[in-house]
Amino acid sequence: MKVLLVKCPRHYQSHFEENSESLALAYIGAALRQHCNDTEILDASLLGLSLGETIARILEEEYDLIGFTVADPTFIESSFRVIGDVRKKGTRSHITMGGHAPTFHYKEVLGVCSGLDSIVMYEGERTIAELVACLKQGRDWREIKGIAYKSNGTIKCNHPRPLISNLDSLPFPARDTLSFLLKHQKETGVVSMSGGRGCYMNCGFCSIKAFYTDPKGSPWRFRGNNNIADEMEYLAETFGVREILFVDDVFVGPGENNIKRVSQLADEIEKRKLKIMISISERVDNINEDLFKRLKQVGLRQILLGVESGSQEILNYFNKGITPQQIQEAIEILQHLDIDVTVAFINFTPVTTLEQLRENLDFFLSLRVNVLQGLLNRFQIYGGTPLGEKLQKQGLVKGRFPHFSYCTPDGRVDVVYEIVQRSLGTFLSTAYELKALERILRIGLFKTEVEGRTQEGDLLRIEKRRYRGLMSQIMKEATEVFRQIIDFAEATDAQNTEKVEKFTEEMIDISASTYKNWLTLIRFFRDFSPGLRSSAAFVEKDLANQRKEIKDART
């Protein structure tokens, strides 16, 4: 049996380079290799392959099974195109697909993509292993639990498979692409790990809980501390990994038991003398100062907080279960501990009002973190999300999979979003540049701490304070630009398209010149600040150079 697991590139050229492996491919690959040694992984997205190159690579050999991973809808159309083309070229392999988007939209996906034989729903390791076993033995795979397929024009979906109760029973992910990542993104390649799966909450915008639903089991499972530390040690010893991003939606969780569990993980990391910089995601109501102080001692340097809104009404709408005050308190604790904070924020929702947009601006400024990206973010309708399903039932969703949209009751909010969408690329690009700069400082500082270079560390701490001053100023200017757009929408008839168009054109010009100015400031900081002298100063290469290097390496 020859198996190929594929992650396609997105259907458009992305601004953001992939800087981590696909853990989905890696986990599935490792699980399959327990039964089938001849399993290959093609992460075309990480390798920077075009669609044509991806198709050519797949067609180089005959496979018995080709599996596509589609984490989110931005990968689905390219996967359809690749599957369609390889079928046209005569591939007779069984083609399957897995991930959130195909799981929650199996009817649409099987309906549109005629070249697809099956969909592996939900958690895939056991299901795809059984699928391979069936194909190998010539048995009927249509009875397998957790499979959806089309039969005589009818789409069928079998019973879901129970979740894997013991995550430690899974083999470590197959790190086929890690050497490539570390070689070609020497200082910046982020190595991902999963400490658990699922989430105990049920936020309106998120499909994690629905994806890991098991009536008999917990919606949130985590690995044992030894198992996690073993993998960290393996990554450090085998690949020289110095930075790990835990992709878990919740790393610590609520209550004393979880504090104890994660404290014990910190003990294990310390006992093994692992000098690895760690990034995690967490809810604001799980930020415990003592625990995070301990986690910092063993490498935690960055955290993604699910903030989502500065408005209590919107937080309630999202079923987030937190308050703006809790958000502020959590960020204060983390800033006090000098742990970098990134926030996930959804500024536009189906019920947002102009007043709430203003409320968010004030809230942004009070946080003193880089939330430029969050200013632009809009709630996306994904299958499996409670809010997405609610809006579908209410008939408020427009468009077809994967291009869903909606209108807000206050049309002026849609005007703001339209202007923002067309004019404020500035914010997104600047957010990226600031993150790159912050990352340089973070890596540099961690290295100096690990290597005991106190003097250099002190210099970098000064640079970090300077960076925060610069970032806060950019945030202030950004909120002023955004406020102008809200003022305009409030004072203008949304139906006056001519006036909206004229204002948008003005904002596009303002945005271009603002970006040029911000970029100059950021580059001045990066290139002239006295503390960025160590190798950390050069970890962020120009995106274009990076892309070229990866392409050269590939060819």
Next chain:
Amino acid sequence: MPEPNVIQRLSEDVFDLVLNRLIHDQKFRQIFFNDPENAIEGLGFQLTAEQVNALRNLDGTDIPKDMINFNEKLVLCSSSGY
């Protein structure tokens, strides 16, 4: 990998002063954007030829590249903070 930027680093006091003016003084910022070399020298500091050259190259030339595909970028990042 060479360290091309080391030579052009400014000293603590010069960098602090320039950065502070760039953050808080809009008039200075405009002068700097138009002519960074003169802006810094106007504060009474002499620059090396390498520093002048590096200052002239600060201006972003990749703006058009960054501004395209904005709609997709928005969708792409809407559910992720990283």
